[in-house]
Amino acid sequence: MTERRYRVLVTDEVDPEGVAILRAHPDIEVVEKPTRPLTEVLEEIGTYDAFIGRSATRVTREFLQAGERLRIIGRAGVGVDNVDLPTATELGIAVINAPGGNTVSVAELAFGVLIGLARHVPVAAESMRAGRWDRSKLGGIELRGKTMAIIGVGRIGGEMARRARAFGMQVIGYDPYIAAPRFEELAIERVERLNEALERADVLTVHVPLNNETRGMIGAPELSRMGRQAFVLNLARGGVVAEDALADALTSGRIAGAAVDAFDHEPLPVDSPLRAIPNLILTPHLGASTTDAQRNVAVEACEAVRDALVTGDLSAAMNSSGVGGAATRELRPLLLLADRLGRLGRALVPGALSSLEVRYTGPRENAPRPLLLSALQGALRDVVERRAINLVNAQHVAAERGIETAWAYVEPRGEQGEEIELRLEGGERSIRVGGALLGETHGRIIRIGGFRVDVAPRGVMMVIRNRDVPGVIGRVGTLLGEAGVNIAEYHQARLQIGGEALAAVSVDSRVPANVVDALCTLSEILEVRQVEME
Numbered sequence: 001m002t003e004r005r006y007r008v009l010v011t012d013e014v015d016p017e018g019v020a021i022l023r024a025h026p027d028i029e030v031v032e033k034p035t036r037p038l039t040e041v042l043e044e045i046g047t048y049d050a051f052i053g054r055s056a057t058r059v060t061r062e063f064l065q066a067g068e069r070l071r072i073i074g075r076a077g078v079g080v081d082n083v084d085l086p087t088a089t090e091l092g093i094a095v096i097n098a099p100g101g102n103t104v105s106v107a108e109l110a111f112g113v114l115i116g117l118a119r120h121v122p123v124a125a126e127s128m129r130a131g132r133w134d135r136s137k138l139g140g141i142e143l144r145g146k147t148m149a150i151i152g153v154g155r156i157g158g159e160m161a162r163r164a165r166a167f168g169m170q171v172i173g174y175d176p177y178i179a180a181p182r183f184e185e186l187a188i189e190r191v192e193r194l195n196e197a198l199e200r201a202d203v204l205t206v207h208v209p210l211n212n213e214t215r216g217m218i219g220a221p222e223l224s225r226m227g228r229q230a231f232v233l234n235l236a237r238g239g240v241v242a243e244d245a246l247a248d249a250l251t252s253g254r255i256a257g258a259a260v261d262a263f264d265h266e267p268l269p270v271d272s273p274l275r276a277i278p279n280l281i282l283t284p285h286l287g288a289s290t291t292d293a294q295r296n297v298a299v300e301a302c303e304a305v306r307d308a309l310v311t312g313d314l315s316a317a318m319n320s321s322g323v324g325g326a327a328t329r330e331l332r333p334l335l336l337l338a339d340r341l342g343r344l345g346r347a348l349v350p351g352a353l354s355s356l357e358v359r360y361t362g363p364r365e366n367a368p369r370p371l372l373l374s375a376l377q378g379a380l381r382d383v384v385e386r387r388a389i390n391l392v393n394a395q396h397v398a399a400e401r402g403i404e405t406a407w408a409y410v411e412p413r414g415e416q417g418e419e420i421e422l423r424l425e426g427g428e429r430s431i432r433v434g435g436a437l438l439g440e441t442h443g444r445i446i447r448i449g450g451f452r453v454d455v456a457p458r459g460v461m462m463v464i465r466n467r468d469v470p471g472v473i474g475r476v477g478t479l480l481g482e483a484g485v486n487i488a489e490y491h492q493a494r495l496q497i498g499g500e501a502l503a504a505v506s507v508d509s510r511v512p513a514n515v516v517d518a519l520c521t522l523s524e525i526l527e528v529r530q531v532e533m534e
């Protein structure tokens with residue numbers, strides 16, 4: 001059997017329908033393992049190109065550093081607080097999650113536990129099992145007419161709002177990062193301050209990611225602002241609602257009840273005091289645990305990881321610095337051209353690079369930033385020792401090396417097509433190189449310094465500066481021919497008759513060093529550089 005090119009480690013019980021997508025690809029070998037302690041994963045992660053898991057495996061700095069071949073981390077779910085994103089970015093490892101696939105499942109569970117709290121469902125069920133008939137003790141409340149305060153009006157927050165309205169609830173929302181139209185569209189009253197949401201809530205539900213800003217955002221001071229009738233739901237992440245403060249508020253009767261699905265430490269320790277609080281419904285991180293959600297997120301994550309591995313499509317990566325999103329697929333030919341221009345410019349500015357600027361002219365206003373990353377990738381491809389440079393870590397590597405970067409969008413004039421210009425500086429030199437896209441798919445190099453050329457960025461390109469005297473093209477052709485180097489394209493340009501000239505020569509194979517030396521000894525040749533374009 002022939003060896004498959006990419007090895008993918010799948011763990012944490014990712015749904016088989018997703019895993020089958022990976023297995024079906026002839027270049028991918030899948031190894032599936034149950035969730036294991038980190039020490040065991042570290043022993044073998046160095047042999048894999050990609051990893052796919054859920055929240056149970058912590059993808060730490062140590063994990064990422066041990067994964068010497070790792071290019072992709074796939075998360076079959078939403079939250080990536082278990083992944084060390086800064087380290088992944090630094091190492092050029094793309095992190096891909098599956099947003100959206102489990103949204104409805106979380107919102108449905110939230111309403112399940114909310115009704116459980118409002119009508120004492122878990123206590124009632126337990127009392128029946130215990131042989132009691134506690135009708136008078138277990139009177140509840142209706143949700144209709146009550147106020148739900150949603151903290152974090154993203155995907156899940158939005159689904160909560162839709163369901164709350166169907167129950168006849170008033171909906172208020174706090175999310176400083178979401179613009180007014182989304183609140184209007186969801187018929188959510190926007191509140192500007194968290195305190196207002198706390199004070200007005202009969203039901204407070206948090207749907208924010210866990211980060212430095214949201215860790216402990218609902219603690220003792222916040223809970224003390226809430227009404228005694230209020231319920232608190234945390235189906236987001238342990239730590240968003242401080243566990244100790246919540247336990248105190250529940251046992252002291254400060255609030256009426258709560259439901260928690262995600263915890264500071266998972267699995268929740270057997271002796272956790274939370275387990276003994278009667279008006280607290282606990283579920284073992286079940287928000288996304290439906291067959292529907294698991295299939296959705298597994299298929300989404302596995303497809304994206306497959307595409308990233310096999311075709312280099314990073315459009316689903318969350319740490320590709322602006323190179324995410326479907327629009328990036330359309331930018332592919334331009335990204336390729338920017339990479340090639342970066343290689344070319346770099347070859348013409350030897351030594352340490354101090355700045356690189358990209359200017360893009362054309363209809364796509366979103367293009368300049370991704371093009372800068374691609375140009376950096378081309379320009380810096382030989383400078384990263386341990387791992388390849390890519391769109392994920394290009395900006396990081398440039399910053400680490402003190403390279404100033406800039407990008408600019410230039411509106412096209414008249415019939416002008418799409419063009420990219422790179423300006424590179426380093427040491428004593430600076431150069432401008434330019435390229436254009438033909439028919440939206442084919443890149444051409446059209447400018448090197450002050451010279452107009454027209455050559456495809458393929459194979460190996462030689463850039464020869466020479467004096468504009470008769471016979472140069474013939475002598476170069478003869479030397480290359482004698483060395484068995486085939487010329488694909490030869491574009492000679494000059495600024496004025498008898499002045500300096502430049503040839504952009506595309507050849508099918510690398511020119512041996514002795515042939516470059518021989519070219520340099522010709523009296524009319526001033527400089528020879530060669531650039532690998534593929």
Ligand SMILES: NC(=O)c1ccc[n+]([C@@H]2O[C@H](COP(=O)([O-])OP(=O)(O)OC[C@H]3O[C@@H](n4cnc5c(N)ncnc54)[C@H](O)[C@@H]3O)[C@@H](O)[C@H]2O)c1
Nearest residue numbers: 078079152153154155156175177207208209235236287288
């Ligand atoms: N229990 C589960 O099984 C489960 C399943 C899926 C997601 N989750 C958790 O739910 C979270 C939300 O998921 P989502 O898909 O709705 O994410 P999302 O990115 O669509 O929404 C998050 C929202 O939080 C807002 N936000 C961020 N910081 C905020 C702050 N300081 N104050 C107020 N709002 C803030 C953002 O603007 C965004 O609108 C995830 O990050 C994940 O941690 C849990």
Ligand SMILES: O=C(O)[C@H](O)COP(=O)(O)O
Nearest residue numbers: 054055056077078079288
């Ligand atoms: O962030 C998520 O998607 C949820 O917390 C689900 O986590 P899980 O994949 O471990 O169930």
